[in-house]
Amino acid sequence: MADTNKTATLTIGNSSYDLPILSPTEGPDVIDVRKLYGQADVFTYDPGFTSTASCDSAITFIDGEEGVLLHRGYPIDQLASKSHYLEVCYLLLYGELPTAAQLEDFESRVTNHTMVHEQMHRFFTGFRRDAHPMAIMTGVVGAMSAFYHDSLDIQDPWHREVASIRLIAKMPTIAAMAFKYSVGQPFVYPRNDLDYASNFLRMCFAVPAEEYEVNPILARAMDRIFTLHADHEQNASTSTVRLASSSGANPFACIAAGIACLWGPAHGGANQAALESLKEIGTPDRIPEFIARAKDKDDPFRLMGFGHRVYKNFDPRATVMKQSADEVLELLGVENNPLLQVAKQVEKTALEDPYFIERKLFPNVDFYSGIILEAMGFPTSMFTPIFAVSRTVGWISQWKEMIEDPQMKIGRPRQLYTGVSAREYVDVENR
Numbered sequence: 296m297a298d299t300n301k302t303a304t305l306t307i308g309n310s311s312y313d314l315p316i317l318s319p320t321e322g323p324d325v326i327d328v329r330k331l332y333g334q335a336d337v338f339t340y341d342p343g344f345t346s347t348a349s350c351d352s353a354i355t356f357i358d359g360e361e362g363v364l365l366h367r368g369y370p371i372d373q374l375a376s377k378s379h380y381l382e383v384c385y386l387l388l389y390g391e392l393p394t395a396a397q398l399e400d401f402e403s404r405v406t407n408h409t410m411v412h413e414q415m416h417r418f419f420t421g422f423r424r425d426a427h428p429m430a431i432m433t434g435v436v437g438a439m440s441a442f443y444h445d446s447l448d449i450q451d452p453w454h455r456e457v458a459s460i461r462l463i464a465k466m467p468t469i470a471a472m473a474f475k476y477s478v479g480q481p482f483v484y485p486r487n488d489l490d491y492a493s494n495f496l497r498m499c500f501a502v503p504a505e506e507y508e509v510n511p512i513l514a515r516a517m518d519r520i521f522t523l524h525a526d527h528e529q530n531a532s533t534s535t536v537r538l539a540s541s542s543g544a545n546p547f548a549c550i551a552a553g554i555a556c557l558w559g560p561a562h563g564g565a566n567q568a569a570l571e572s573l574k575e576i577g578t579p580d581r582i583p584e585f586i587a588r589a590k591d592k593d594d595p596f597r598l599m600g601f602g603h604r605v606y607k608n609f610d611p612r613a614t615v616m617k618q619s620a621d622e623v624l625e626l627l628g629v630e631n632n633p634l635l636q637v638a639k640q641v642e643k644t645a646l647e648d649p650y651f652i653e654r655k656l657f658p659n660v661d662f663y664s665g666i667i668l669e670a671m672g673f674p675t676s677m678f679t680p681i682f683a684v685s686r687t688v689g690w691i692s693q694w695k696e697m698i699e700d701p702q703m704k705i706g707r708p709r710q711l712y713t714g715v716s717a718r719e720y721v722d723v724e725n726r
């Protein structure tokens with residue numbers, strides 16, 4: 296971020312105020328309004344903060360018009376096709392791709408932190424069996440602060456480092472435990488001889504009665520899901536983590552806050568919504584009917600999984616995810632799964648339909664990730680927990696960046712008050 300020596304002039308009545316214009320390395324210039332209230336006694340009004348930069352960050356850059364997503368300058372499609380999740384975690388956390396020795400050390404540290412404290416197993420018995428896995432994860436991750444006292448001091452760099460590794464390492468274990476608890480199966484402990492994605496799949500689907508071999512195609516698809524959802528700039532859950540951390544809250548509480556925000560259907564539930572749209576269609580012969588309904592502006596039906604709020608041209612993550620979806624469906628077959636048959640046909644129809652093409656309603660990453668997770672055998676209730684596992688490194692990277700920023704101050708958004716003006720209290724007998 297640099298001062299451009301340019302200013303924007305704001306005129307209010309007979310007074311004018313010069314506001315500095317800051318220039319990022321990528322993206323549009325930013326008008327600095329930090330001193331506006333002190334100078335002019337006015338606030339800016341921006342519901343949802345959609346036109347406000349709440350921080351400066353060197354982690355992720357998105358250009359929605361051009362379909363660009365960069366992590367530390369590296370395009371997401373290159374990372375997803377040439378790298379793997381833990382290497383991307385290192386990149387997000389430390390700013391550069393690791394050397395072979397650095398990567399080996401980082402993977403070893405993560406692998407050796409995948410187990411959770413044995414007493415944490417008791418937390419799960421306090422939940423009903425039909426509790427949503429996200430409810431469980433929110434509670435259990437927040438409770439980590441009761442077990443790992445040696446990594447709570449956010450002012451200590453080593454504490455921050457240990458907390459970061461622990462969260463990245465233990466989140467798949469906690470998510471898998473939430474899944475196992477919901478289906479009435481025993482927990483499966485992690486294994487240090489497996490990679491990150493394979494370990495997660497085994498903890499979800501292995502049972503004591505027989506050995507479980509992780510298919511490398513499924514492991515690669517899961518790794519790509521993790522990679523493609525690792526960070527996405529200042530979205531709602533990331534902003535929640537930053538706001539919570541600005542108060543000095545411990546890292547486990549901050550990540551639990553992020554998980555709670557991600558649980559909202561407008562944020563983390565997009566791939567679940569996409570799959571539920573396919574379930575509503577039901578069978579391939581009903582696709583024309585629902586495509587017609589999707590085009591009808593007076594029909595409440597929406598074909599979820601197409602287009603994106605940020606990406607106005609195409610979702611750069613979707614191309615890589617489509618490749619994984621094709622590989623997984625070829626491996627597992629769609630012949631005996633009507634839902635996956637519908638997904639493939641809807642994709643084909645939408646990509647060829649002028650209505651969708653003209654409006655750039657392309658299949659997005661949530662459409663393909665939902666298909667993959669369904670094919671793997673995950674219920675829709677696990678889609679958002681898997682998203683949380685993926686996004687943990689992004690939250691932690693943003694948290695660390697904020698804590699280490701000398702400009703950090705507690706978040707305090709302002710408001711446009713529309714309530715009643717000051718009035719006198721009236722005793723109850725006189726009302």
